[in-house]
Amino acid sequence: MKDRESIHQYLLGKTDKDGVAHLNEKLCADDDFRKLFANQLVLDCNLRDVAGLRQADVPISANTGWGQHLIRWPVIVTLAASLLLVVGWILFSSPPARVATLVSSEDAAWVSDLPTSVGSELPAGELQLISGIATLRFDSGATMILEAPARLELQTDMRAFLHDGSAVLEVSESAIGFVVTTPSGDAIDLGTSFAVNVDGAKATSEFEVLKGSISVGMSNQCKRVLLKDNEAVFVDCFGISEASTAEYTGNTKQMKPRFRIGTDGNEATFVRGGTSAGASQLLMVKSSWKNNLYDRKAVFSFDASGVEIASAVAIRLRLNQVESEIGFANRLPPINVFQVYAVPNIPQASWDRGSTWDETPSPDVGVLVGEFKIPRSRKSGECVLETNELAEFVRSHRDGPLTFVVVRETKQIPGDGRVLVHTFASHSHPSAVGPTLEFDIIDE
Amino acid sequence: MTNKVSGDEKLDETQFMRLFVQHEPVLRCVARSMLADWMAVDDVLQEAGVTMWEKIGQLENADGFLPWARVIVRLKCHSTINSSRRSRLVLSEEAVRLLAVEIDSVDRDRYEANLYVLQGCLGKLSMQQRDLVLAPYRDGIEVQDIAARVGKSANALYKQLGRLRAKLSECVERNLKADGSGEGLAL
Numbered sequence: 001m002k003d004r005e006s007i008h009q010y011l012l013g014k015t016d017k018d019g020v021a022h023l024n025e026k027l028c029a030d031d032d033f034r035k036l037f038a039n040q041l042v043l044d045c046n047l048r049d050v051a052g053l054r055q056a057d058v059p060i061s062a063n064t065g066w067g068q069h070l071i072r073w074p075v076i077v078t079l080a081a082s083l084l085l086v087v088g089w090i091l092f093s094s095p096p097a098r099v100a101t102l103v104s105s106e107d108a109a110w111v112s113d114l115p116t117s118v119g120s121e122l123p124a125g126e127l128q129l130i131s132g133i134a135t136l137r138f139d140s141g142a143t144m145i146l147e148a149p150a151r152l153e154l155q156t157d158m159r160a161f162l163h164d165g166s167a168v169l170e171v172s173e174s175a176i177g178f179v180v181t182t183p184s185g186d187a188i189d190l191g192t193s194f195a196v197n198v199d200g201a202k203a204t205s206e207f208e209v210l211k212g213s214i215s216v217g218m219s220n221q222c223k224r225v226l227l228k229d230n231e232a233v234f235v236d237c238f239g240i241s242e243a244s245t246a247e248y249t250g251n252t253k254q255m256k257p258r259f260r261i262g263t264d265g266n267e268a269t270f271v272r273g274g275t276s277a278g279a280s281q282l283l284m285v286k287s288s289w290k291n292n293l294y295d296r297k298a299v300f301s302f303d304a305s306g307v308e309i310a311s312a313v314a315i316r317l318r319l320n321q322v323e324s325e326i327g328f329a330n331r332l333p334p335i336n337v338f339q340v341y342a343v344p345n346i347p348q349a350s351w352d353r354g355s356t357w358d359e360t361p362s363p364d365v366g367v368l369v370g371e372f373k374i375p376r377s378r379k380s381g382e383c384v385l386e387t388n389e390l391a392e393f394v395r396s397h398r399d400g401p402l403t404f405v406v407v408r409e410t411k412q413i414p415g416d417g418r419v420l421v422h423t424f425a426s427h428s429h430p431s432a433v434g435p436t437l438e439f440d441i442i443d444e
Numbered sequence: 445m446t447n448k449v450s451g452d453e454k455l456d457e458t459q460f461m462r463l464f465v466q467h468e469p470v471l472r473c474v475a476r477s478m479l480a481d482w483m484a485v486d487d488v489l490q491e492a493g494v495t496m497w498e499k500i501g502q503l504e505n506a507d508g509f510l511p512w513a514r515v516i517v518r519l520k521c522h523s524t525i526n527s528s529r530r531s532r533l534v535l536s537e538e539a540v541r542l543l544a545v546e547i548d549s550v551d552r553d554r555y556e557a558n559l560y561v562l563q564g565c566l567g568k569l570s571m572q573q574r575d576l577v578l579a580p581y582r583d584g585i586e587v588q589d590i591a592a593r594v595g596k597s598a599n600a601l602y603k604q605l606g607r608l609r610a611k612l613s614e615c616v617e618r619n620l621k622a623d624g625s626g627e628g629l630a631l
Binding site (some may be wrong): 002005008009010011012013014015016017020023027028037038039040041042043044045046047048049050051052088127150160163181183203262327339363368371387388389409 | 469472473474477480481482489533534535536538539542543545546547549550554555558559562563564567568570571572577578579580582593594595602605606609610612613616617
């Protein structure tokens, strides 16, 4: 593992003379180390390709379908320009950055760095649809109707990665070969309309042909299945299996029993330099530009001793954002990022609503278990966190109180005037549910 | 595309460009195996591309493009290294020579298979982890800036970055091995 570290340091430009000397010594003496180094180099080059792709460099497919070839245009364009000096031709003109256009939006709320107003031209990048329905038309001619909640990565005008959520694709003749990738597989369109439904947390997908045909494959495997009208398959890590296309029957998805626990009142908002603040039914978070720090944090604890955590196949934290009456949203950036830290080894008794800022759990002593984003335009709604880090923390600290701190990472826009304080329901909120830890339990 | 090119049957611009585009990621990796700085890698690729076009007549057939292009890229890297050897942050000639055997086993198929699996592995990370992993390759984004933004030290973030890269590397290796064995993409 130390070998790997020394290679990463070199590739990240964080090595020194001694580090390079160590690498030289190992590269000259050790066959296996050379293999490892070569593998890490390929990873490094691959990562750069992916970063280029995600940075809205327009990628192209040198071959369609299964093995995609991602090329960074600027290098090609630069080379073409250089060759121009030699042979005097122009092969390439600047490619358009657009991959798709957002053609309609029905009550859609987004979390994205990409533009999200109707008519926007969308380059490669990621979109999260929090609520509503949106229609995207890819430049290739494919149309995608996306249903919230969904996370979609636009890759090229012929390719998209649906990380989570549901979508229906209508593919015209010009877009035959359009690929929708999911965490467990992919579908290559052969002229059709089809639906895809992805459960990102479980890495499962369902593909259903509405009309026409598609070819479905598993990630990293060559075997593919051809689906025709009204046929459907379910794809997970074990393989591709037939799925029902019947109208809702109530058992198309196996629902696992869910177990939820609340904070039972072990929660409070703390203000920097003071103690707990605000109404007890609210948990408040705020950050300010003045000291470049968050200055209100929400702290809450769960007692999970009554839950059979060993049988849990999924663990998620739910918070309900409720309307805030404090401050102005226009003093915030369009998208606000909230971080959730888990704080290990904090006895329940060591803090309460009377504790001071410094006495209460803080991110400095915690582990980041995930983050969520809230557009400044959104006044209320659910925030769900389901990450490997959260599950790992809960599983490894099941005996003690599970304490979390939520802070707003995004700072207010500098200037005068009160910035919006984000508020979440606490255990005692009159209408919304307070922080909840939810477990999907295996049905024995 | 015509495979044979000799004498009067030279590759035309479109054919050359297509070959270059197809093999450019692998050639970039060859340059990266000799140069620690990505900007230098891009400069070398650009210069090498021009040289390849100038010397296209040396190429006997399209199938020989990759080995031929590797030689040109390596020559360009050597001249870059010679002007920066005094920085001492470059690998020794012997190390580069031995490493070349491994690097030459990387062809387009292997490169693309890795890239495909890597994309799946990246999809398993949280958005924040992905941003961190890709930050070193993005223009205008420094790990130090991210560290300041999230209130962590740059060193702590580099450590996290190292762990995430190790995780990704293991995920890619495991899933490439699992190819055909019926296992899914696991991180």
